[in-house]
Amino acid sequence: MVIRSINLETVCGVTSTLPVNGRPEVAFAGKSNVGKSSLINALVNRKSYARTSATPGKTQTINFYNINGEMYLVDLPGYGYARVSEREKEQWGKMIERYLHGSKQLKAVFLLIDIRHEPSANDRLMYEWVVNQGFEPVIIATKLDKIKRSQIQKHVKMLREGLSLVPGTKVIPFSSVTKQGRDEIWEFIESECLE
Ligand code: GTP
Ligand code: MG
Numbered sequence: 001m002v003i004r005s006i007n008l009e010t011v012c013g014v015t016s017t018l019p020v021n022g023r024p025e026v027a028f029a030g031k032s033n034v035g036k037s038s039l040i041n042a043l044v045n046r047k048s049y050a051r052t053s054a055t056p057g058k059t060q061t062i063n064f065y066n067i068n069g070e071m072y073l074v075d076l077p078g079y080g081y082a083r084v085s086e087r088e089k090e091q092w093g094k095m096i097e098r099y100l101h102g103s104k105q106l107k108a109v110f111l112l113i114d115i116r117h118e119p120s121a122n123d124r125l126m127y128e129w130v131v132n133q134g135f136e137p138v139i140i141a142t143k144l145d146k147i148k149r150s151q152i153q154k155h156v157k158m159l160r161e162g163l164s165l166v167p168g169t170k171v172i173p174f175s176s177v178t179k180q181g182r183d184e185i186w187e188f189i190e191s192e193c194l195e
Pocket of ligand 2: 036037038051052075
């Protein structure tokens with residue numbers, strides 16, 4: 001994808017009305033701090049267009065990034081951040097649910113999982129839930145630069161088993177530091193989500 005323009009067009013809070021824009025959308029879900037905003041920056045070749053942070057819970061809204069006036073990359077709020085109230089967690093959950101359930105233009109959901117760790121109970125719930133909404137999520141195994149090359153297969157297997165992935169589910173190892181995996185993600189978006 002040649003990026004000609006990028007624009008954070010809509011920011012949705014808990015009570016905002018979701019935009020109806022008529023263009024294809026792809027969404028990025030995953031626990032807080034897993035690297036969703038960093039991935040979006042890598043996809044659009046910017047250092048810090050989407051705000052990232054070492055502090056989990058940075059993205060608390062649904063952010064719609066308009067790419068070339070053609071499509072949207074959608075940054076979802078991270079789940080599983082311990083230091084927020086139960087009420088806030090519930091609100092985020094409802095907001096994400098409303099979006100996944102309600103968007104007419106959502107073509108694919110990418111679920112980001114840290115390649116280093118066993119998927120958490122929240123990761124498993126999120127995966128099942130996305131599947132139950134009728135999507136075949138693509139797993140992006142993030143922070144690939146943090147493990148040795150020789151460990152990649154073992155860790156991918158750990159993710160497949162930990163999430164009980166449907167056989168054939170695509171897993172793309174990715175690093176926002178080295179940009180490894182970036183082209184494969186764009187290839188998937190271009191071939192499966194855009195006509
Ligand atoms: P929330 O907005 O809180 O849900 O987090 P997020 O999923 O958007 O994570 P974010 O992109 O803000 O990244 C969190 C931290 O992980 C930051 O300090 C990033 O620099 C770091 N990080 C993200 N991706 C990678 C990666 O591929 N490799 C390494 N080494 N660090 C990464
Ligand atoms: Mg973020």
